[in-house]
Amino acid sequence: MTMTRLVAVSLAFLTLTTPMALAQMEDGLAGDPERGKVVYRSVGYCGNCHGWPGDGLTGTMLQAPAAPSLRESTLDTETLFEIIKCGLPGTPMPYHGRTAYRDDSCYGMALADFAPENKPRRGKTFSDADITNLVAYLETSVMGLGEPTFEECADFFDNPDARPCSRFK
């Protein structure tokens, strides 16, 4: 894949054909949303950029602009899997796949193929199963939801007294 097309993917979130990713999902790795919540919250610390509710507003990362709202995202399953696995080169979205850029599953590219300013950032490393779990969490508990609620916050942190939940009281 050319960098031009890759950038287009990054900007427009076009759906791509990702044979390896699709194959893994079609192999029957049913995602577990509960485990996916844990991955989002305290394995990948996704909320640092996306906000705990995935609203793109309440993140705590000061070294990057606020990440896109996942609640408003319309990405399909395959694209979510790919972006989590491979990141979005040239943006702060890091890659999380164990084999990302070491086999040809990420845009057919290796890290050495990128110019320094576009080199994908490395995030926490997830198994493919956990990427599937995370996608399941996003699709069942984040995407398409409106404003976050106290109940959602208390459930996310497993603690009704968590600091971020105070705004709902």
Next chain:
Amino acid sequence: MKMKHCVAGLTALTAAGLASGSIAGEVTAERLLAAGTEAEAGNWLMVHKTFDSNRFSTLNEINADNVSGLRLITAATLGGTEPAGFGVGSMEATPLADDGFLYVSDPWGTPYKFDMNDGKSLKPVWVCDTGIDKDPSNGVILANRGLALSGNNVVTVLNDGRVVACDSETGDVVWDVQAATDQGEGFSNSPQAIGDKIIIGQSFGDWATRGWIAALDPDNGDELWRFYTVPEPGQPGSETWLCEETGNPDCWKTGGGAAWVAGSFDPESNTLFWGTGNPVPMYDPEYRPGDNLYTNSTLALDADTGELKWHFQYTPGDYMDYDEVGIQLLIDKEINGEERKVLAHFGRNGIFYTLDRTNGAYINSATYVSNLNWTEGIDPKTGKPMEYDPSASLQTYAIGAIDRAGATATTCPNIQGGTNFFPTAYNPELGLAYAVGIEGCSDLSVRSVDPDDVVAGEIFIGGSGVNSGAQTGAINAVDVATGEVSATRPTTYPMYSGVLATPDLMWTAHTDGTVAAYDATTLEEKWSMNVGTSFQAPPIAFTAGGKEYIAIVGGGIGIAGMGYAELNSIQPANMLWVFGLD
């Protein structure tokens, strides 16, 4: 105790002719006043060493001629690596030393005492249990910049808004007060003991709160006075908050101006000098039009009443996060043939300023970073940036405005400085002031937030300021008499640690784990050693058993990685390190 009594006590102390070279026990007002004298040369009784914040130690057993033989003597582990909402905190505390005992704090503000008197090891004496809730959902940047020794107590300030005094012998809690009571308020700095008061500063302005400085009774923590750094409507300075223009008349209530680094104290005039933080939200001036007093300022406060004597605002109507909480160096110096009582300050905005500390009048300034583009220069009469328009509700500096319509800008230095909370120092024997900091730029943009969505206790920045290209660092020495940068030493990585000055050396430490000593005049490296923890705190010099040592705390990288993979791989392991000669 009133200050005049302290002065009388100091006189008596001096008359007694204490010549032991080290005195210990209760840390009285007299001892704090004498912190820079020969009697206390082996001790480091307050975070900035002396009330003038010079961080200059007269100890000279370790010097430029023998520092090449310096080695690691011992180390001790500290706790506090539990994360909060922004991750694991950084070790930013200056250790305190008294009679061979060291007092340090971790990022959660927990105080520790160690005994170094055998010259070989740091024996844990106690850990004071403050009962802090290490809530991982608490969305604050964890930091604690040190402790205060007050009488027989060791005082700490906590991110939950409490101030806790621990018994210096036993580590038991003596008193515990909820000094900050409004939602979102708390502390990341260090308390400042001045004998008859403990001065504290509310630190979480960027979390949609209003900054304040207060004095507490050292016997019980009762509040004696409070000064709000953002005035309420009708108070002097409130005319610089044009909240009515925005449709949100309460914009001042979340206006920031946090006081998140301990200030200086001039006993002669009984004046406190504290720096204040940025207006909030930092990147969206349309939320809070006006100059936004008393943000980005040096404040001179009457120590007995908290009344404002004068202020000097460095960057009015800021949108570049150039807060000025950093160190206020009090220096008596001849400038242009006139003996001046100077307040010198390395601005986060990249400019070194000298003011007359008796009235806040501007004296001189010099750019100390290699790349500064946000202003064409400083008006030599007013000390304000050339572009400053006192009649404008929104300032436009040389980089252009950023706004809600989409205008962006790139500002140099980096939004984190210049220098920042990283303590600076002054060598009175050489007339040189030192700072370490960052060399680079930041890309700025605005993202407006509806006032209804602003919640005290949640970070509120109104946009973004991200690194623009590579960030490096520098060590700078400035000749205070001439106002000129006398030496510069570029560094590979941005510097976060701060400075210690000894007679012929300048000490600092790097984010990659290197502790180093440089020639005090040329900044030529004289010694260095990499121990692997990231350094975001300055070293101190102290004695134990009559021998000089250098101590410093290190830990994880926190938010200081600045895009360097090798720095971001440094794991949190909080340590106290001690170096010495064989």
